[in-house]
Amino acid sequence: MPVNQPHKSATLYRMVMPKHTCPYGLKSKDLLERQGFVVDDQHLTTREQTDAFMAEQGVNTTPQTFIAGKRIGGYEELRVYFGEIKPESERANTTYQPVIAIFTMALLMALGLSWYHSGSLFTLRAFEWFISIAMCLLALQKLKDIEQFSTMFLNYDLLAQRWVRYSKLYPFGEALAGILMTASAFIWLASPVAILIGSIGSVSVIKAVYIDKRELKCACVGGDSQVPLGFISLTENLLMVAMGCWMLLKPTLL
Incomplete structure (x- = not known):
């Protein structure tokens, strides 16, 4: 779990294209800001730029969040990082x-x-x-x-x-x-x-x-x-x- 400290910062890479803004990117940015982070919001504005970023990082999806130089992952991984949800392997497969x-x-x-x-x-x-x-x-x-x-x-x-x-x-x-x-x-x-x-x-x-x-x-x-x-x-x-x-x-x- 992250240690509370002043002026926390995170870098977020998310898709912001003329015809598509990734909803999970918006959710990630909102979650980071609610956790007190200053977000370095990096927009991926073309399909080519997005594909190049994913190839460079070895990932299949965006957004991707980095905290203290460490890649945390997408929105779900960010929620796990902040303790909002359990890791997928620990979640029950039933719900009421x-x-x-x-x-x-x-x-x-x-x-x-x-x-x-x-x-x-x-x-x-x-x-x-x-x-x-x-x-x-x-x-x-x-x-x-x-x-x-x-x-x-x-x-x-x-x-x-x-x-x-x-x-x-x-x-x-x-x-x-x-x-x-x-x-x-x-x-x-x-x-x-x-x-x-x-x-x-x-x-x-x-x-x-x-x-x-x-x-x-x-x-x-x-x-x-x-x-x-x-x-x-x-x-x-x-x-x-x-x-x-x-x-x-x-x-x-x-």
């Missing part, structure tokens, strides 16, 4: 960050709608909106790349393994149920869809994770997910089942 972001956004949106609708944050309708909006956001993640999602989904979903087309229908079903429940419209359609896909998903996760003891990535936030299949996936499916049942029974209970 996408799920946390989605459920947090869904909760805040639900509270905002509740405040607008009734002047109160914590209402029954806010809880319903939280679940339905979360379903919409999760469906959106899946629909970003439905082919990749379906491939990952086929690893564990029991119905999809018997009827492959279901792996591509699932996100549309989740989106439809979420949208209709948000609007409290056509509940006769939305609730059965949510109950059906949630029940199948719950059984599939229980079998794959808790019975077969398989270590898989969850397709709940899309096909590029690094979220482990398990509690989060099971919770998503159980919430859909609970929401479907609640929306069907609510008129008789209230």
